[in-house]
Amino acid sequence: MRRRSIDRPTRSPSTFGNRSLTYRELNERSNQLARYLQAIGFNPAAPIGIYLDRSIEMLVALLATLKAGGTYLPLDPAYPAERLNFMLQDAQVERVLTRSLPPLPTVRSIDLAAESDAIARHSSENLPAANQSIAYLLYTSGSTGTPKAVQILHKSLSNFLLSMRDCLRVTAHDRLLAVTTIAFDIAALELFLPLIVGAEVVIAAREVTSDGMQLAALLDRHSVNLIQATPATWRLLLASGWQGKRDLKILCGGEALDRALATNLLNCAQQVWNLYGPTETTIWSAALQVAEEHLETATVPIGEPIANTQLHILDRHLQPVAIGVPGELYISGTGLAHGYLNRPDLTGDRFLPHASGRLYRTGDRVRRLANGAIEYLGRLDHQVKLRSYRIELGEIEAVLRQHPDVDQAIVLLEDDRLVAYLVPGCPAEVRLLIQRQLPSYMIPSAFVELAAFPLTPNGKIDRQALRELSTVQAIRSTSIAPRNAIEAELAEIWAIALGLESVGVEDDFFALGGHSLLATRVVAQIREAFGVELPLRQLFETPTIAQIALTLDQSRLALPAIEPVERSGVLSFAQQRQWVLAQLEPHHPAYLIPAAIRIQGGLDVQILHKCFIAVVERHEVLRTAIHTIEGQPVPVAIDHPPVELPLIDLTALPMPETQMQQFVSQNSIEPIAIDRAPLLRLRLLRLSAIDHVLLLTLHHIAADGWSINLLIREVIALYDALIQGKPAALPELPIQYADFAQWQRQWLQGEPIDRQLAYWRSQLQDAPPLLELPIDRPRPAVQTGCGQSHKFEINPATSRALQQVARQAGCTLFMTLLAAFQILLSRYSDRSDILVGTPIANRTRRETELLIGCFANTLVLRTDLSGNPTVLELLRRVKQVALDAYTHQDLPFEQLVDALQPERSLSYSPLFQVMFLFSPLCRPSRSKI
Incomplete structure (x- = not known):
């Protein structure tokens, strides 16, 4: 920094938003803050917390702490208060540098804005080199759930920066974009590497780092030619439509670089580097410039060690393994951390004495390939044992990523089953792929499709968060959809209670994450929805929807049954409303339910006609005319009403598809008289000998959306039987609609x-x-019902x-x-x-x-x-x-x-004027008849 402030005094080393500093200003301001810290008597043995949002002040504070002879502890303002408090107490922090942020408890906060005048009064002259071996502390997650502080030495950081300078050929002409939180060790490369060569660092704001489009714009606006990021951030950029830059050097690390992402990045930049290294060995320990020959394995190889660093592949006895044999990766050299703060037991477990000097045990499983490259195989703690089989989860993940629809895949062992998490992926298709390549014991029991993986604050995939999601997001490997209304309503209750999108009728409530509290909640919902008192123990003894539905079906005898009755000439309440509306506007198309069904292939029109006649005879409501006698509606069931199926031949007409569309449009608005049966209209359009369109229209007084799907299913079942010469068999109807209408009026x-x-x-x-x-226009005095659609x-x-x-x-x-x-x-x-x-x-x-x-x-x-x-x-x-x-x-x-009796007006509907209808969008239904 001293040299840069002399040979490049007016060059800008740092930019944030519209602000920047020259090298001279950055050096002088960090000198003044360092002298201020010394003047107030800070304790060099106690780390100084850096609790600042991403800014130029953050860079000044980091440099000043080091110049004053202190050790800095980065504190991300986005971290939960509980984690920050733990870090402060565990590291015994006495002072925190901050700016316009809420104060932290238990420590003295120094607000740089409030103290700016006091800081400025100190000399800006350079300070003598401080005699402090620990440069910074960095907390990483611990296997026990308690974070641990890694102590990184000055000599380790210096060795790393100088090695990266030479390896990446970074010069004063480069401009690097900093996107990583300072609580992640790789931020030290972004912030300090440009400074030692006289280059410039552009610090991205927090909100920009999580927005691919803003990040891409920032890259272009500042002509950035060097950027380091995790695979998750690179995927974010690519997903935003970013096309890359010809002069860009891409640094990718923090997680394994898979082949698909590497291929995409090679098309976006001049150079792509795969960087590897744990926090305990000072940021990156190995680097590889990615080329086409490195894309032969599922993940890009690790690369060669940086200066003064050695990589060892050893067995559990710390002996070297042969080429091609998997082993654990150990690292030795200048980059090794001093150890873990206040954790001598953990330090002794991970930092081992060896003939080559101290070794750090990474826990990463690797092997050396014949060409000398080191292939990353996954974490040793990702190797699990299930039903006596030892399984490498990384192998399953590699197969999952072969599917073209899968961008990312993670497999975890949860409660004696494998769960695969996919982004985005199609679970059904992925299962078929994996079944062809892996033995049965390696097939996940559940596949969870996510829009994106949850990330840690450091930008890595948060596996613990995935485990927490699993109980509320699991998609079962086999799921039977509800088969009747009771099962459908139970599935809705279960899905809400368990936080799932869907539930199969044979899925076990407790296997999906249910517990006694949720069971109590579900029983309460069943009581309200069905009017049945279900004992809590019943859910424990019969924990599937199919079993509970059967229990409910038997228990609902307490409610009045719907039974066939003598015809009393009453309409249901819904029919009554439809009749009133029909009297007011008999020709309004809103009371119709039209459908157009494409039938391709050979069609026997006579048999199709017989099927519709059978359905009309079967459902009394379709053959019930609504007469008006003395101003009151009287339903009259008609025996054997004429069911017509006119065939309209369009084959000889020019542009039959256009003619067909006109028929479809006309059919949807042509009224149906409710005083004549049947209350449906049929037309069959012939476009060719093997291509027909069936126009089916029902009046709403006799049907609803559920009904039209039911009608089509029955016609298909009847046609399929008759065309094969078999007797048509449909389940007997226990009641007719008129029986329901009478029951509803009484109940x-x-x-x-x-x-x-x-x-x-x-x-x-x-x-x-x-x-x-x-x-933008006056509301009419009387509703017209005229509107338009926007798709x-x-x-x-x-x-x-x-x-x-x-x-x-x-x-x-x-x-x-x-x-x-x-x-x-x-x-x-x-x-x-x-x-x-x-x-x-x-x-x-x-x-x-x-x-x-x-x-x-x-x-x-x-x-x-x-x-x-x-x-x-x-x-x-x-x-x-x-x-x-x-x-x-x-x-x-x-x-x-x-x-x-709400306030009424002819100009708008009572109670509400806006409707919301949701039907999950599916592919067009195709049935073979």
């Missing part, structure tokens, strides 16, 4: 309706009648991130997206009381599962966004609102409106 009286209505009165008390959104796609990365947020918050994806939507509505309306409607299938009774009919209900979800809640807090609120609404979903929306 929703007295106590059940009072209990549900009491909840909704409380929930919607004093609710705002209208969501006032800023609009857009959420990219896969955002989708995965949303799913991860949902899992971490213990919410479903519906709840997470609803929260985001309500934030949007709140921002636009400048209101914190947001009401949104959402449809719900409302098929909680077993008798209704196979019935076509209008069962769907509408729930009002009222969320309080006041108090500027965090996203996680808002998700908790949305989750509670949704769960409460599900519990009270039986009250028909029509009854709710009638009971509450």
Whole structure:
């Protein structure tokens, strides 16, 4: 620094934002701060804490501490207070240098801003060299969970910097970007290496280091030609669309550099260096300039040792191993740390006496290849024993990374099973790949897909955080989807309680991370949702959804059963509302459920026609006409109504696809009269002999979204049987829709309706009648129902991130997206009381599962966004609102409106004016018939 301040006094060594210092200014300011520290009588035996955000002041403080003869301890302001306090007490820190940050307890904080005048009064002359052997302390994670402080010597740091200068050929013309927290040892290269050669370091702000696009912009803005980062940061840059720079030298270290990332980086830079070294041997101990020949193994080789450093591959008896034989890597030389502060036992275990001098035992498993390169095979503590088999987790990870959709893979042993974590990956496809290459005992039991791996503050993958995620994010290797409404509702309850996106009906509750407290919560939700008192021990004895569903099915006899009854001429509440709307606007297309189904291949039209006739005969509601007698609706079931399937041949027309689209559009708005049966319309468009489009339209008074899927499944089953000459067999329907309508009218009286209505009165008390959104035209006096659609796609990365947020918050994806939507509505309306409607299938009774009919209900979800809640807090609120609404979903929306009598207007709908519907997007369904 002294030499640079003389031969390059006006050159800028450091830039942060719009600020910079010359070498002379940096030298003088660090001299003044060093003399200030000496003047106040700091204790050289006690480390000085550097508690500063990334800035030029941070660099001044580091240099001043060393010049004053002190040892610095970097303290990252982003660290939890508990960890900072441990470090301060364990290292016996007496003074901390800080600037405009909250004071730390137990130590004296020196605010550089407040003390600036006092510091400036000290001489800026150079100080004599200090006689202090320890340059800095750095805390690393310990296997017991207690961090340990590594003591790095001045001579070790000097040897490292001079070696890097020569190895990387760093000159005064280089400009290096510093992106690493000072609490990670590699920051010393970023901050000090430029200073010893007269180059410049550009210090990136904390918020920039975690944003790939901002980082790429900073690289270009400052013409940076040298940057060091962990693989995670390089992936962040590449994911942002960064294309690289021709004159760039890339330094990559901190974790193994896999072949895929190395290949991408070689296309982005002039040079790519793979750096290896543990903290205990002073930052990097080996370096390799990556070339094409280094990409033959799963990970790039470690490289050659830096100056005054030796690498040894030894067996457990500390004897050298043969070429190609795996062993443990030991390091000797000038870079070895003094040891661990106040941990003589641990120092003796890791730093060993040897004929070659002291050895540091790295715990890394490596082997020397025939070409002399050293291949990294993984951590020895990543080698596990499972069911008597010794397994190298790195081998499984290498196979996983072969899949083109997998960017990163980590495998951990958790509770006697292997769990694979993938970014991003497709678990089903990855499982097929790994089954072809590995023995069964090496196949993970679970695959967890993540948007990104959690990172430590040092930018390394946080394996402990992955273990903590596993109980709430595991995706089972085999998962059977719910097969009926009871199982579906139980799966929803379990998924929320366990923090999972989905749960299979045969999955064990406790194997998924359940415990007695969660079991109590689940039993309470079952009681509210199903009206059944399930003993807690039942969940322990039968811990799968399939078993609990069977128990519930047998226990629900306490509720009134739905049984066939004499036709009483009543409509369900949902039908009643549809009838009223149909009287007001009989031709409105909003009451239709249209579908267009592409049928490719040979088609027997007559058999298809017979299938629809059979389905209409099977479901009474489809052949029920709604007559109006003396102003009241009267449902009348019609025996054998005419079911027509007209065939419209488009083959001779020009552009049949265009003609087909016109038919589809017209079909979706053409009304269906409800006073004539059947309440569905069919048309078959022929585009060629092997290409047809079936237009299917149902009236909402007879069906809902669940119904149309059920109808299609039944038609496929009937067609498949008839085309093979087999008798058509569908499960017998226990009731008809008219039986449900009569049951609903009787059940929703007295106590059940009072209990549900009491909840909704409380929930919607004093609710705002209208969501006032800023609009660019007057609201019409009467709703027109005219609107438009805006289609857009959420990219896969955002989708995965949303799913991860949902899992971490213990919410479903519906709840997470609803929260985001309500934030949007709140921002636009400048209101914190947001009401949104959402449809719900409302098929909680077993008798209704196979019935076509209008069962769907509408729930009002009222969320309080006041108090500027965090996203996680808002998700908790949305989750509670949704769960409460599900519990009270039986009250028909029509009854709710009638009971509450909200302020009415023809210009907007009552209670809510915005609906939110979520259906997981799947690939187009293809069925073979």
